[in-house]
Amino acid sequence: MHCVDGSRFRRPALCLASALLLLASVLEGTVQQTPNWWTVNAEREYTEKGRLQDLGMRKKVWINVIFSDTRPNSPLNSPERTDIIQAVREALSVQRDLKTVMYPEEADFALLVRASTRQGEGDRGPNFSLLLDAEAEVSIEVLVVIPGSQQSDGSRLPRVIWEAFSPNAQVEARSAARFTVDGFLWELKKLRERK
Secondary structure (H helix, E strand, O other), X not given: OOOOOOOOOHHHHHHXXXXXXXHHHHHHHHOOOOOOOXXXXXXXXOOEEXXXXXXXXXOEEEEEEEEEEOOOOOOOOOOHHHHHHHHHHHHHHXXXXXXXXXXXXXXXXXXXXXXXXXXXXXXXXXXXXXXXXXXXXXXXXXXXXEEEEEXXXXXXXXXXXXXXEEOOOXXXXXXXXXXXXXXXXXXXXHHHHHO
16 A cells, blocks of 8 residues: 655554555454344344244333335425334333333333335235325334344344234335234234233
8 A cells, every 4th residue: 555645744644544444444344243132134144033932021122113215206304204103102002011111222122113115116006095195105014123142242133033024015104013013012912811
C-alpha cells in the first residue's frame, strides 16, 4: 500500500488509519458474529428450531416491528409501523399474564413482526379490505423467539418456537399483524390450559 499526502506529518497517520481500516474490513469478512438471541435474519443463519412448548411460563415479551412500503408514490413517513405496534400491543394486552418490556435484554421471549406492502401483480385475487389499494399486496411474517443454546462467547442463539407467514394477507398490514399475533396467543392459551 502506498500513501501519498502533501504533509509530512499527516502521511504516517493517514497510512496507519488506512491500513487499520483495510485490516478491519478483511477481518469483518472472515469473522462470523453470532447475533443476539432476539435477532433472526432472512437467511435464518445461526437459528435453532424449537417448539411452542419451549416457551414454558415465560411472561416478559419484547416486540420488534419492521414495516416497509415499496409501492410507487408511497409516503416516506408511513404511520403504518406505529399502527402495527399498537395492534400487537392491543392483542398482547388481552393476555393478562404477559408483560411487554421496552428492551430485549429484559425479555423472556421476543415477538418479531415483519410486514411489507408492495405493488401486486394482480394474480392473487382482490383484497378483503376497503382501506387497502386494490393493487397492493401485504406480506406478513410473525416469529416468536426465545434464547437458544449458549455459545462459547456467552451469547445465545435465537430459537424460533412459533412462526407464521403469508405472502399476501389481502388486508392492510395492521389487521394482518393483529390476526397473526392473535393466532399465536390462541395457541399459547390452549397450551397453558393443558398444564
